[in-house]
Structures are given as C-alpha cells and as structure tokens.
Amino acid sequence: MRFKKWIGATAASVLLAASFSTASIASAEATRTIADESIYDLLVDRFFNGTGTNDIDxxxxxxxxxxxxxxxxxxxxxxxxxxxxxxxxxxxxxFDTEKYDGSMPTSYTTLEEHFGTEDELKEAITAYRASDMKIMVDFPLSNVSANHEWATDASKAAWVASSQDGKVQWDLSNSDVQQALIDAVVTFVKTSDVDGIRLTNLENADTAFVNEVIDAIKAVKSTIYIISNEESDANFDAKYYADTQEIYRNIYKNVDLDSTHIDAHVEEYINGDGIPTQLMFDNLNTNRFTLDSANENMFPPTRIKTAISGTLLLPGLPVIQYGSEIAMNGEAGPEAHQFYNFKTDTELIDYIGDLQSLRNDSETLRTGEFKWLKNENGFIAFERKSEDETWIVVINNTGETNRVNISPEEIGEGKELRGMFESEIIRKNKEGYYPIILDREMVEIYQVIEKRGLNTSYIVALALVGILYAGFMVIIIKRGRKRRAEKGQ
Structure with missing residues (x-):
C-alpha cells in the first residue's frame, strides 16, 4: 500500500513539474507592493512549542x-x-498579556514571557527574512487589560476613557495618550525591526491620529507594511471591510451559490484605482469556515480548496487563517484557536504550495490586468493579463460539470491553453472557440501560449514515471524471489 501511494505521489509531482516547465512564467520584479504578498495569520501560542523553558503554567x-x-x-x-x-x-x-491570544495586553514594552525574549523574536524575524518572508505583529491602540501598566499608573488616570469587562479604553483624543502610543509603537519597531504592523482596537480613533501613527512608523522604516483588522479611512497599505469574510464564506460554503457580489470591495482596485482589499473567508475573530461548510453537509476540504483558490487568485491581499489547510474547525474564540496538529493529511498544504508557486513566480497572476469572463452561481472565470503573459483562472464551484468558451478575440489566434494542475491542453474547436470544461468543485489555472503541438515535457514526464514504476517492480520481484529461495533452503 505504501509503495502504491509513493508511486502515485511521484507521478503527480513529476507531471505537475512538467506542466510548470512548459509555461514561460514571468519572474517576480524586485520591487514588491503589498498586493504581491499573501498573509498567513496565526497566534504564536497556538502554533508550535519550540522550547519548554517558557512553559509557565x-x-x-x-x-x-x-x-x-x-x-x-x-x-x-x-x-x-x-x-x-x-x-x-x-x-x-x-506583548505581555493575560490571555493566550494577546487580547489582554498589560504592556507596550515587555514581551509575553510565554512567547520568548526580545532576542528570540529578533531571531525569528531574521530567520523568516532569510527565506523572503516578513513577520507582522499586532499593536492594539486601545481596549487593553485593566492591569495595563498605564492603567495602573495613578498619574495617567485621565488617559482612561472607560472600563468594562476587565478592559480599559484609552481616551484617543487625549494628546498625551496619542503621543505615548506613537512613542510605544515606534520604539517597538526600532527595537524589533519587524516588517509589518497590524493596528488593532482602533476604537473609532480619529483618522488624522491614525495617520500620524502610520507616518511615524514609516518614518522609522519606509518599507514596513501597515494594515488593520478594522474599517478605517486612514492611509493603510490595504483596505479592510468587515463583511468581506461573510461574502466569501457565503459563496464557498456550498455549491451553486450566488457569486456575483464577490467583487463587492475590489472593484475600485480592479479598475486601477485605490489600494488592495484584504481578502479572506474567515479570520481569527470568527467561526471557522470549516464549521459553515460542515453545517451545509458539505465535505470541508473540498470547500476550503475552492475558497482558498478564490482568495489567493482574485485581485487583493489574501489573508488565510492558520489551520485552514488542515480543515481546523470550531466556533469563534478558543474553540477556533486549536493548537496546530502537524500530523495531518498534507493534500491541502501541497495544493496551496503549488498554487502559490505560480502566484509568486508570476507578477501577472498577482497584479495583472483583470477581466471577468464568467461569474454565475459559483462558476467563476477571469483573465489576468500583461504584456508578457495571459492567464485564465476557472473555479467551478457548482454541483455539475460546467464550461466557458474563450474566443480568439479574447486571447488571439494560434494559441492554446495549458492547464497547470491537470496538464490539459485546450485548442480551438470547430466552432472557433477555446472550450474550457471543468468538473464540479474543481479549480484550474490555464496559461495562454503559442500553439506548439506535442507536449514533449509531458511525454518525457510520463515516460519517467513509467521507468520508475518498472524499476520498483523489478526490485520487488527480485526481493520476492530471494525470500522464496531463502525459505526453500
């Protein structure tokens, strides 16, 4: 059984590599913007225990x-x-906190001892940067623990606007509070050299003040990304809309659902104006998307696959919550913040890796010109185009096989479409169209290239898989004969 699974995995890997090799993917430019990025959103405490020295209670x-x-x-x-x-x-x-998720901070200067030291945070930032990844940290502007170091300082009593449920809300109109917050976040950025800040708990802060915070941070580090998980008109690098995750989950939690409003908050960016919107189908403060799909009596991994595909490939900044790739479940709160289980199936993990290898290698797939080709009750097809290349993305989130016909006027004459995952080749039919036919609940990415004829790389890949299979069969047969011979002695 293990041998059979190994052969299957090898075949899939070789064929996928062959598909990728046929595409002359445009390399990523040196200058990136936040629209080129994708965010993996996690909680330090819930990911992986690297040392027992800080395991206090x-x-x-x-x-x-x-x-x-x-x-x-x-x-x-x-x-x-x-x-x-x-x-x-x-x-x-x-920061030092009374709760595992950092939602009850008691300091803006001391780090949470359960998470580690300042040096260990710097080591993590350096290690990720060496692999071309950035680390982003939340900085709450208000709604902190009543035991916060400022709240317990009698000289700062005027800084507190209100208190409820063990938390205090700062008077964000107070100039002393504003300056203290700016000083705190600037000091943290200088000390840690972090590559991103997510400002949280804005508490309806004045836009001018939030812009002061952003400007002060960027004055220290111009390349740093700054976003929020709340709606604001401030000059963040990406927009956040509270209903985005509801829109996405209500499209992907089942098949044949209305998908026409999927571009509700990205239309301005699609048209070349504004900044990218954060795209997500759930977040750290909501029920897991898995729960919604399970409540619909659907198979969560398939639902997650289509949801992740749309999130990663539509124009914007994808934000994927940790554990989505292993179908983590649960209602909002601790139940949805399970400790990560690394001993699970890797099918979705591998799929995300393959999908992002294309996205990361192709500037066109990330920021190219966008055009809808079809968007009807879950069947979504769109084009990403630049001077260098053209891609067509098709997501069949319906309960039946569906199709879209691509005209030569759209992609040009003498072309063919090559699928990246199934290695399918689509050429113009007798009716003069390039017919894309996709099975239910399937996703495919096609690159438009000049018509070539036989796919040599694909044939070589198939031959290589056959040789590997034959070689292993010979080894197994020889071992079987040897064992039988030894038994007969």
Missing amino acids: VNAKDPTLFAGGDFKGLVAKKDFIDKMGFTIVSIGSV
Whole structure:
C-alpha cells in the first residue's frame, strides 16, 4: 500500500513539474507592493512549542489557557510555512498579556514571557527574512487589560476613557495618550525591526491620529507594511471591510451559490484605482469556515480548496487563517484557536504550495490586468493579463460539470491553453472557440501560449514515471524471489 501511494505521489509531482516547465512564467520584479504578498495569520501560542523553558503554567488541554507556542516554535516551523508560499506571517500581539491570544495586553514594552525574549523574536524575524518572508505583529491602540501598566499608573488616570469587562479604553483624543502610543509603537519597531504592523482596537480613533501613527512608523522604516483588522479611512497599505469574510464564506460554503457580489470591495482596485482589499473567508475573530461548510453537509476540504483558490487568485491581499489547510474547525474564540496538529493529511498544504508557486513566480497572476469572463452561481472565470503573459483562472464551484468558451478575440489566434494542475491542453474547436470544461468543485489555472503541438515535457514526464514504476517492480520481484529461495533452503 505504501509503495502504491509513493508511486502515485511521484507521478503527480513529476507531471505537475512538467506542466510548470512548459509555461514561460514571468519572474517576480524586485520591487514588491503589498498586493504581491499573501498573509498567513496565526497566534504564536497556538502554533508550535519550540522550547519548554517558557512553559509557565501551560495546559494544552485547556483551550482557555496558554498552550506553549513560542518564537522558537515559529523558527522551527519556518520551512513548513515557506512550503505553502506565504510571504507574510502575521503572529498576533506579542506583548505581555493575560490571555493566550494577546487580547489582554498589560504592556507596550515587555514581551509575553510565554512567547520568548526580545532576542528570540529578533531571531525569528531574521530567520523568516532569510527565506523572503516578513513577520507582522499586532499593536492594539486601545481596549487593553485593566492591569495595563498605564492603567495602573495613578498619574495617567485621565488617559482612561472607560472600563468594562476587565478592559480599559484609552481616551484617543487625549494628546498625551496619542503621543505615548506613537512613542510605544515606534520604539517597538526600532527595537524589533519587524516588517509589518497590524493596528488593532482602533476604537473609532480619529483618522488624522491614525495617520500620524502610520507616518511615524514609516518614518522609522519606509518599507514596513501597515494594515488593520478594522474599517478605517486612514492611509493603510490595504483596505479592510468587515463583511468581506461573510461574502466569501457565503459563496464557498456550498455549491451553486450566488457569486456575483464577490467583487463587492475590489472593484475600485480592479479598475486601477485605490489600494488592495484584504481578502479572506474567515479570520481569527470568527467561526471557522470549516464549521459553515460542515453545517451545509458539505465535505470541508473540498470547500476550503475552492475558497482558498478564490482568495489567493482574485485581485487583493489574501489573508488565510492558520489551520485552514488542515480543515481546523470550531466556533469563534478558543474553540477556533486549536493548537496546530502537524500530523495531518498534507493534500491541502501541497495544493496551496503549488498554487502559490505560480502566484509568486508570476507578477501577472498577482497584479495583472483583470477581466471577468464568467461569474454565475459559483462558476467563476477571469483573465489576468500583461504584456508578457495571459492567464485564465476557472473555479467551478457548482454541483455539475460546467464550461466557458474563450474566443480568439479574447486571447488571439494560434494559441492554446495549458492547464497547470491537470496538464490539459485546450485548442480551438470547430466552432472557433477555446472550450474550457471543468468538473464540479474543481479549480484550474490555464496559461495562454503559442500553439506548439506535442507536449514533449509531458511525454518525457510520463515516460519517467513509467521507468520508475518498472524499476520498483523489478526490485520487488527480485526481493520476492530471494525470500522464496531463502525459505526453500
């Protein structure tokens, strides 16, 4: 059985590599913007325990307590994230906190001892940067623990606007509070040299003040990315809309659902204006997408595959929550923040890696000219185009085989479409169209290239798989004969 699975995996890998090799993919430019990136959103405590030296009162069986994940764990699993092709790893708040998810910070200067030291955070940032990945950290502007070092300082009593549920809200209109927050985040960026900041808990802060925070951070490090997980008119590098994850989950949680509103918040960016929107089908503060698809009596891994495809390939900044690639489940809160299980099936992990290898290698797939070809009840087809190349992405999120006809006027005469995952070749038919026919709940990416005839690389790949199979069969037969001979002695 293991032998059979190995042969199958080898065949798939070789054929996929052959498909990639037929495409003259445009290399990524040296200058990147946030639209070129993709975010893997995790919580340090829930990812991987790299050392036991900071396991203070840790209990991985109680979802409300610290589970042991730390900065050293991030370093230990760097290659795992790199394999999936993510370019930014968002690790949540890292400041001293009363809760595992960083939502009850008690300081803006001291790091959470469960996570590790300042040096260990720097080591993680350096290690990820060496693999062309950036680390992003949350910085909460308000709604912190009532035990926060500022809240317990009698001289700063005027800084507190209100208090509820064990948390305090700063008076963000107070100039002293504003300056203290700016100083704190600037000091953190200078000290850690982090590559991204996500400003959270904006608490309806004045846009002018938020822009002051952004400008102060960028004055320290001009290349740093700054986003938020709240709606704001401030000058963030990417927009956030609260209903985006609802739109996406309501399109992908089942088949044949209305998909016409999928571009609700990306139309301006598609038209060449504005900044990219953060695209996501769930986030760290919501129920898991897996829960929605399971409630629909659908097979979660297939649902997640289509959702991830749309999120990664539509114009914008993809934000994928950790554990989506292993169909992590749960309602919002600790149940959705399970400790990562690395001993699970890798099919979705491998798929994301293959998908992002294309996206990361092709500037056109990330930021090329966008055009809808079809968008009807879950069957989505669009084109990404530049002077160098043309791609067609098809997501059949319906319950039946579906098709879209591509005209020569769209892609030119004398062309053919080559599928990246199934190695399918599509040429013009008798009716004069390039017919793309896709089975239900399938995703394919086609590159438009000049008509070539026989796919030599594909044939060579098939021959190589046959040779490997024959070689292993010979080895097994010889071993069988040897064992029988030894028994007969």
